[in-house]
Amino acid sequence: MSTDETEARAAERRAVERGAERGAERAATAGQERRVRSAVRAELEADDDGEERPRAEEPGPAPGAVIELENVHLGFGDRVILDGVSFLAQRGETIAVVGESGTGKSTTLKLILRHLQPDAGRVYIDGQDICGLSFEEALEVRKRMGMVFQGAALFDSLTVYENVAYPLREHTSYDETEIERRVREKLAFVDLDPDVVMEQLPSALSGGMRKRVGVARAIANDPEIMLYDEPTSGLDPLTTGTITRLIMKLQRELGVTSVVVSHDIRSVFRMASYVAVLADRRIRFFGTPEEMASSDDRYIRDFLGGF
Amino acid sequence: MPALVARLNAAAQGTVLGVQTYVRLAWNALRFIFARPFYGGDLVQQMDAIGVQSLGIVLLTGFFTGMVLALQSSVQLRTFGATQYIGSLVSASMIRELGPVLAGLMVAGRVGSGVAAQIGSMKVTEQIDALNTLGTDPIKKLVTPRVLAALVVLPLLTVINDLVGILGGNLIAKVYVGLPSSFYWRTVWEQITAGGFSFGIIPNDFIQGLVKPFVFGGIIATTACHYGLATSGGTEGVGVATTRTVVASSIAILVVDYFLTQLLLAVLGGA
Numbered sequence: 001m002s003t004d005e006t007e008a009r010a011a012e013r014r015a016v017e018r019g020a021e022r023g024a025e026r027a028a029t030a031g032q033e034r035r036v037r038s039a040v041r042a043e044l045e046a047d048d049d050g051e052e053r054p055r056a057e058e059p060g061p062a063p064g065a066v067i068e069l070e071n072v073h074l075g076f077g078d079r080v081i082l083d084g085v086s087f088l089a090q091r092g093e094t095i096a097v098v099g100e101s102g103t104g105k106s107t108t109l110k111l112i113l114r115h116l117q118p119d120a121g122r123v124y125i126d127g128q129d130i131c132g133l134s135f136e137e138a139l140e141v142r143k144r145m146g147m148v149f150q151g152a153a154l155f156d157s158l159t160v161y162e163n164v165a166y167p168l169r170e171h172t173s174y175d176e177t178e179i180e181r182r183v184r185e186k187l188a189f190v191d192l193d194p195d196v197v198m199e200q201l202p203s204a205l206s207g208g209m210r211k212r213v214g215v216a217r218a219i220a221n222d223p224e225i226m227l228y229d230e231p232t233s234g235l236d237p238l239t240t241g242t243i244t245r246l247i248m249k250l251q252r253e254l255g256v257t258s259v260v261v262s263h264d265i266r267s268v269f270r271m272a273s274y275v276a277v278l279a280d281r282r283i284r285f286f287g288t289p290e291e292m293a294s295s296d297d298r299y300i301r302d303f304l305g306g307f
Numbered sequence: 308m309p310a311l312v313a314r315l316n317a318a319a320q321g322t323v324l325g326v327q328t329y330v331r332l333a334w335n336a337l338r339f340i341f342a343r344p345f346y347g348g349d350l351v352q353q354m355d356a357i358g359v360q361s362l363g364i365v366l367l368t369g370f371f372t373g374m375v376l377a378l379q380s381s382v383q384l385r386t387f388g389a390t391q392y393i394g395s396l397v398s399a400s401m402i403r404e405l406g407p408v409l410a411g412l413m414v415a416g417r418v419g420s421g422v423a424a425q426i427g428s429m430k431v432t433e434q435i436d437a438l439n440t441l442g443t444d445p446i447k448k449l450v451t452p453r454v455l456a457a458l459v460v461l462p463l464l465t466v467i468n469d470l471v472g473i474l475g476g477n478l479i480a481k482v483y484v485g486l487p488s489s490f491y492w493r494t495v496w497e498q499i500t501a502g503g504f505s506f507g508i509i510p511n512d513f514i515q516g517l518v519k520p521f522v523f524g525g526i527i528a529t530t531a532c533h534y535g536l537a538t539s540g541g542t543e544g545v546g547v548a549t550t551r552t553v554v555a556s557s558i559a560i561l562v563v564d565y566f567l568t569q570l571l572l573a574v575l576g577g578a
Binding site: 113115135136139140142143145146147149150151153154155156166167170171217 | 344429432433434436437439440441442443444
């Protein structure tokens with residue numbers, strides 16, 4: 001992706017975020033936007049004594065956003081995990097959330113799934129505020145999401161077939177032939193041979209295969225949103241590449257909106273539309289991988305140092 | 308001193324919170340028995356796991372308890388020349404107390420620990436989160452079938468326990484005391500009818516003996532699910548959850564048994 005393209009996309013993002021009109025004006029403001037962002041960043045760095053931070057100008061869901069966190073605060077007891085986190089993902093985008101361990105990356109996913117509720121702030125899915133929902137209503141929203149867990153979290157008492165069929169049996173009234181057709185299709189999508197793995201128990205599979213079955217189960221219901229918690233952690237470099245390509249394939253072929261929590265900078269750079277860096281309970285950086293690579297922020301440079 | 312007060316306060320808060328989550332879980336588990344979707348397959352599977360697979364230990368403990376009861380009472384009753392009442396003593400003890408309590412303790416040890424370990428492992432390997440994410444309420448899917456299965460199965464196990472216990476007593480009465488079986492069974496029946504009847508046909512002893520395991524079944528399943536779902540801290544946490552389940556449900560069975568007996572005696576008469 002060229003620098004011009006990158007800047008145009010970043011500008012578009014800002015424009016949509018503010019609900020401004022689309023058009024030529026957008027491209028014209030691209031350079032300006034970049035300057036504004038670096039100014040804000042400079043201000044954020046200087047302002048570290050707990051004063052008022054820049055907040056979203058207009059509360060409420062941003063038009064066109066599939067996933068949006070708006071000024072989210074969350075703490076467990078005395079420990080503050082997130083302190084004013086905002087970001088959004090539009091249709092078909094892959095947002096990678098990176099950061100040191102314990103900075104609240106997985107917590108962010110739990111907020112989107114509404115396994116947790118923020119102490120303050122809002123989480124919107126397709127413009128719907130999911131914080132006020134009852135447990136049953138939250139289950140309805142979750143049906144539109146697929147989640148790939150760090151350890152795959154396959155049901156170990158069920159076969160691979162039953163694992164992938166689970167969401168179909170739970171939420172559809174398909175007959176057995178249709179369920180089998182879909183299970184085969186999803187397993188083939190993640191490059192597993194249905195005839196070989198279907199009757200196996202998860203404990204008989206390798207880590208990479210389990211993760212792929214986890215992806216197949218997550219996409220069984222054709223979700224609009226995919227969430228990944230450390231999809232490549234604990235995998236060898238080749239399998240890491242396979243899983244990364246799989247995530248990109250999902251984005252490309254099914255147009256799903258994704259949030260990926262990861263430590264793996266190399267795969268993040270390959271698959272992310274935007275990278276959000278969580279540090280010190282806030283979003284330290286939000287931008288394209290290219291912008292991140294060329295960032296002059298000391299912290300970001302250190303973060304990428306190992307790469 | 309303030310540090311001690313703060314710690315006591317924190318401990319008290321933790322306890323209250325624990326009781327609150329337990330009560331909410333138990334309430335939801337019972338409420339969902341009548342809610343959709345109903346996981347019939349899981350119910351059958353759990354009835355098999357809790358009931359059929361516990362049959363062996365229940366048969367064994369019941370039989371030996373009945374035998375030892377007959378043996379001990381024969382020694383005591385002989386001093387009064389009243390060995391013909393062995394049947395009454397064994398049946399009263401088995402049906403009212405030992406049948407329900409022993410079946411409860413056995414199932415708490417065998418099934419309670421298993422359920423806590425299974426749900427605990429599912430918790431630490433994110434399978435509970437996965438259920439939630441796939442739009443399934445883990446209480447409906449995991450807790451309600453186990454609670455319902457325990458409520459149904461424990462009274463049945465108790466009846467079997469009572470029966471083999473009385474049979475064990477019969478064996479000892481015949482072999483050691485020389486009491487004819489027909490006489491033994493007549494004293495058993497006299498004992499059962501002596502307690503009076505509810506609704507004209509159900510012996511009060513049976514009501515006492517069946518209400519108890521019903522309550523114990525609920526205690527075992529909800530306690531195991533509660534500790535299982537509260538598991539944290541990896542595989543070590545699973546061990547902690549298992550131990551806590553067995554200890555808490557065993558104590559609860561014995562304590563609740565006392566108060567339940569007092570209540571039932573007051574209601575059914577005989578106190």
